[in-house]
Amino acid sequence: MSTTSVESVLQTLREHGLRMTPQRRAIVAEIMSTSGHISPSDVARRVRERVPGVNPSTVYRTLDLLEELGVLSHAHLESGAEYHHSSEAGHVHLVCSKCGGDESLSVAEGERLKDLISRRSGFHPDLTHFAISGLCAKCRRTAQAGRAS
Amino acid sequence: MSTTSVESVLQTLREHGLRMTPQRRAIVAEIMSTSGHISPSDVARRVRERVPGVNPSTVYRTLDLLEELGVLSHAHLESGAEYHHSSEAGHVHLVCSKCGGDESLSVAEGERLKDLISRRSGFHPDLTHFAISGLCAKCRRTAQAGRAS
DNA sequence: GTCGTTGCAAAGCGTTTGCAACTAT
DNA sequence: ATAGTTGCAAACGCTTTGCAACGAC
Numbered sequence: 001m002s003t004t005s006v007e008s009v010l011q012t013l014r015e016h017g018l019r020m021t022p023q024r025r026a027i028v029a030e031i032m033s034t035s036g037h038i039s040p041s042d043v044a045r046r047v048r049e050r051v052p053g054v055n056p057s058t059v060y061r062t063l064d065l066l067e068e069l070g071v072l073s074h075a076h077l078e079s080g081a082e083y084h085h086s087s088e089a090g091h092v093h094l095v096c097s098k099c100g101g102d103e104s105l106s107v108a109e110g111e112r113l114k115d116l117i118s119r120r121s122g123f124h125p126d127l128t129h130f131a132i133s134g135l136c137a138k139c140r141r142t143a144q145a146g147r148a149s
Numbered sequence: 150m151s152t153t154s155v156e157s158v159l160q161t162l163r164e165h166g167l168r169m170t171p172q173r174r175a176i177v178a179e180i181m182s183t184s185g186h187i188s189p190s191d192v193a194r195r196v197r198e199r200v201p202g203v204n205p206s207t208v209y210r211t212l213d214l215l216e217e218l219g220v221l222s223h224a225h226l227e228s229g230a231e232y233h234h235s236s237e238a239g240h241v242h243l244v245c246s247k248c249g250g251d252e253s254l255s256v257a258e259g260e261r262l263k264d265l266i267s268r269r270s271g272f273h274p275d276l277t278h279f280a281i282s283g284l285c286a287k288c289r290r291t292a293q294a295g296r297a298s
Numbered sequence: 299g300t301c302g303t304t305g306c307a308a309a310g311c312g313t314t315t316g317c318a319a320c321t322a323t
Numbered sequence: 324a325t326a327g328t329t330g331c332a333a334a335c336g337c338t339t340t341g342c343a344a345c346g347a348c
Contacts, residue, residue, distance in 0.1 A: 019302060019347050041337060055305050060338060062303095076225060076279065080337090094272045103272060113266070122286035123243045123252060129282035130225065137271035168322050168327055190312060204330050209313065211328095229312090 005032045005085070012069050026051045027062045031072065036102065037082035037093075077102075077131045093131035098139040102131075154181045154234070161218050175200045176211045180221065185251065186231035186242075226251075226280045242280035247288040251280075 009028050010020045026047045031038060038046075044059040063083055066072040073089040074081045078097075092105035092113070105113070110127055118124045135143065158177050159169045175196045180187060187195075193208040212232055215221040222238040223230045227246075241254035241262070254262070259276055267273045284292065 014348095017302080017348095021303065021347070023304070039337095044337095053305080056337085057306085057339075058304060076227075078225075094270065094274065096272075097275070097278070103270070105266075105270060109269060113262070116265070117254075117262070117281075120258060121243065121252070121254060123245075123281075123283055124286075124289050125243065125281045125283035126246070127281065129246070130279035132266075132272075132274045132276065133278035134272055134274035137273075140273050163323095166323095166327080170322070170328065172329070188312095193312095202330085205312085206314075206331085207329060 009066070009071055012071060016069065018065070022051065023047075023054050023058050024062055026054060027059060028066070028071075031083060032085055034084070036088070037075065037077065037084040039080060039082050043083065073128075075129055075131060078133065089128055092127045094136070095131045095133055096136035096139055097133050098135055098143075101136050101138075103136060105132075158215070158220055161220060165218065167214070171200065172196075172203050172207050173211055175203060176208060177215070177220075180232060181234060183233070185237070186224065186226065186233040188229060188231050192232065222277075224278055224280060227282065238277055241276045243285070244280045244282055245285035245288055246282050247284055247292075250285050250287075252285060254281075 006025060006028050009024075013020055013024075027043060030043055030047050030050075040060055040063055041056075043063065044054075044056040047054045047059060048056075063072065063074075067074060067083070070086055072083050073086050074083045075093060076082075077093060077095060090107045090110065092110040094103040094105060095101070096103075105127075114125055114127055155174060155177050158173075162169055162173075176192060179192055179196050179199075189209055189212055190205075192212065193203075193205040196203050196208060197205075212221065212223075216223060216232070219235055221232050222235050223232045224242060225231075226242060226244060239256050239259065241259040243252040243254060244250070245252075254276075263274055263276055
């Protein structure tokens with residue numbers, strides 16, 4: 001499936017008069033094989049491990065480009081911007097401030113929340129752009145137990 | 150009221166065996182006079198304009214300290230971390246991705262949302278820690294008009 | 299051959315650190 | 324006098340930039 005994605009990206013690039021290079025192939029492959037999200041600097045690091053010589057600046061330029069083309073999206077987590085393939089866009093990130101765990105609200109739940117907010121405030125939120133920080137169920141239980149004792 | 154705040158901060162510092170210095174006074178004053186939020190580097194810049202010689206590192210250390218003491222909080226907006234006095238914590242930031250406008254969900258609405266999410270997902274969100282990106286009512290209307298034409 | 303793409307090297311930016319000097323208490 | 328605090332200067336990590344060489348088409 002990673003191959004399929006690379007092919008479709010190649011397609012997209014061609015439609016825009018852009019080119020597929022080994023570097024881009026490596027970068028796309030890296031992100032497509034990542035479930036969840038990954039920071040630009042991590043992409044740079046990992047791509048570099050596999051294909052020595054890929055320059056960080058190329059990674060940054062490629063990420064920007066792929067996002068403009070709609071292949072990738074980024075969201076803001078605690079550690080900063082993180083990229084993921086657009087097929088994973090739509091997920092609302094729930095990041096636990098205690099254990100660092102990263103859950104996802106279902107797309108349906110996300111939509112419901114979105115509608116609710118927009119109906120009440122007139123503001124149309126994109127709940128996927130920023131993560132939502134908080135306590136996961138597990139850490140919350142621990143915290144309560146601590147309080148009780 | 151700015152004075153009151155500075156006094157109460159002084160109080161807090163004393164309780165912890167810490168000291169009130171001219172630099173801290175300037176930093177606290179700057180933040181207390183800011184309605185809304187301000188980035189660390191902006192605090193550094195502004196404080197510097199008023200009290201030349203205040204080193205950026207002092208600003209960063211002070212912000213960290215004041216946050217640990219509960220005097221300040223920070224939230225993540227598009228531009229990164231932003232500080233505000235704790236009395237303004239509780240606000241859910243709604244940031245328009247088009248015009249950059251920054252609205253607030255009422256505290257009551259925020260609470261309702263929070264309860265709703267936690268009831269459904271088991272995750273207890275702090276909706277104030279990250280902003281919520283989206284389109285404000287105004288920009289959304291513009292966008293729709295554009296689409297219709 | 300054209301023109302998009304890359305690597306390089308440098309600079310930019312915000313932020314952090316160690317340490318000696320300073321100062322609020 | 325004692326510790327907390329500051330400025331300095333350097334280092335840091337991530338990201339961006341200009342430009343000449345390169346290479347996909």
